[in-house]
Amino acid sequence: MLNQAQKEAIKATIPVLKANGVALTSYFYERMFRHNPELKHIFNQGNQHSGKQPTALAGAVLAYAEHIDDPSVLASALMGIGHKHVSLNIRPEQYDLVGQHLLASIGEVLDLPGDSPLLEAWALAYDQLATLMAGVENKMYRQTLGQTGGWSGWRPFIIRQKVQESAEITSFYLYPSDGGQVASFLPGQFVSVRLFLPEINLLQPRQYSLSNAPNGAYYRISVKRESGSSLRPDGMISNRLHNFTREGDVVELTPPAGGFTLKQDQPGPVVFISGGVGQTPLLSMAETVLNTHSPRPMIWVHGARNKTSHAFRELLNTWSQRSDTLRFFNFYEQPDEPLAPNPAVIPGRVDLHLIKAFIILPQATYYLCGPEPFLRQQYGDLIALGVKPENINYEEFGPQTLTLRQEFVVNEAV
Template sequence: MIHILSQRTRDIVKSTAPVLEQHGTTITTVFYRNMFEAHPELLNIFNHANQSQGRQQTALANAVYAAAVHIDNLENILPAVVQIANKHVSLGIKPEHYPIVGKYLLGAIKEVLGDAATDEILDAWKEAYGVIADAFIGVEANMYKEAREQENGWNFFKPFIVARKVQESDIITSFYLKPADHSNVPAYQAGQYISLRVSIPGEKYTMIRQYSLSQASKPDEFRISVKREADNDPNGMVSVYLHNQVNEGDTVEVSPPAGEFVLDATKTTPVAFISGGVGITPMISMLGTVATATPERPTVFLHAARNESLAAFRADVENHATSMSNLKHQIFYATEPNGFITQEVLESYVDTTGDAYVCGPVPFMEAMIRSLRALGMKEEQIHYEFFGPAIQISE
């Protein structure tokens, strides 16, 4: 439950929405710059690539604007709070970080807006930020408690050994991870992710990245499958390090499973898994879960890859197919005729009375979701997740 603000505070905050829409990214850019100058230790937590590419600034600006728009009913932003809170818990965000963020966010509003940011406006935003921060802290406290108290659970980061390293395609490699203390791992839901924290030689700060768990839950190990990004891609530093320098027997730090993009494994109604590129990683976990838990379930597995050398998990799909009585699966290669998942393809494969799970590059996902909607699927039937800061799909 989110604490109710006074009507006057809500009116003031809501009145700032047009200004935030116009200047939001400038404000959040100034915010991050000033906060990191004063608290460089926070660079051990934040994704430097998202910072350099402006993605994190845009995501935060959108979140602040959404808070202003929905200030009369902050319950409307609770789903976003839960999604972001999962990410925060995976990164190890703590309650003491919130006052720091609040201080520099208000300072950035004042710096960018100047005299337009009156004391009345700043006081209203200070109160609103306090309420929203308390909501995050409360949600995250429950998540930390659940992660800590589940069997084999823990909080923050724990050493894991790379037990096996397996190449899945020309650009995707799987890492099988086992706890360094020889304990088992907690059960997780298909679709969840873990964070890896690494110290790369020559880099001042640790780096954290989220990776989907790419196999159905097993008691003794996690598997992640990492796409190697280009050497000159700022977002690729960790993936290149994992591919080139992390070997079997090496240690990485891992946070507990998190995330809301999960398979409802209790259902037996039709389900379709639709992925592009490395978006296959949570889908292969979901497929494996269906193969184990409900092998009779009518299932469709469609995957799009640029070419055959880049397509991962073909053997996994074939292996799961042997235990499933009602699976239709197809891999589409962009280099071949009819090599794309079109609306016509979806119409021929997908039972629109069931559920669809979609993951992949943003343009791919936008096309798939619009096509599924055009075929009559409702919002609650279509489940999707973007990798990286949250993005909205327009109608």
């Protein structure tokens, strides 16, 4: 247990963490991979290059220091990390090794002697956090394992079908190689997919949202090919999945995880707001609502470059013909054909102010998914239009680095 003096010592590091947290966690990862290169197989190397994972870890360490008096307020953040850890098969015994590197990094970056009281305080604080997190994660592992079709760790799946959904997005229908059932999941959850990348001689995991309603037999993921530029290489796993996998090939999957899920007990309207491939978790949510023949109105606002890059267009049209509770607004940034007058197809980027009469509804819940600038824009617009932050849910397709509630709601209160 940390005593009060140790808690104060941890709090005294807050300014350093605010100013240099990312430098510290970048140093930590570099040190850890140098000493334990086998861990490169577990960590997404793209997130290391972009700095997103060091940023997410720095945010978590800072939040922990800020709430060292009462870490229970971090419960929901810990659940988010827990979902990611569990989907990467992180085990309690790995906490010791990571802790050693983190503490050594704090000592080396801050130039502290080995017997420094500050290091001792951080060692205790780390143990306390590790115990908390391993506990949350163990519960998640047990829950999944206890389900019909549930499993733990990496399980081989056969790609039975590859279906092109748009110029850039392809769906993969994944069946367990052992012929068994698959665990059910909450609409909005994701799986981790693991492939070997010969070009870097590493196994690499990536997360993909399940893009259909649960069915017990197979999972469907829908992957956007990440194209590079003169400054950035092509995305490794997405391009490998698109270009090098064939029907019949095997990939490995962990069970579904994730906290961005449809709140099925709420009666009010559901408003989905997606940008590009951000539509995948929302497809699963919408299909689930349709399957239950719920009277809940659903409004789906989507932003795509144009009709050619608008994936699942045919499927969504079929759904809207089948249901009078589902309504679409599609924004096309660079229409590839003249747009006929149609209130549902709007040129330009998603602008919620233009359609506020249709989306600002009593008791509505909002689900947002898309690139970072898209999320920031839509979240800010919803707050400006009077939506309460507790009714807005969002998912980042990468390490969680956004703190939109703090950004917009605190600013509003000023």
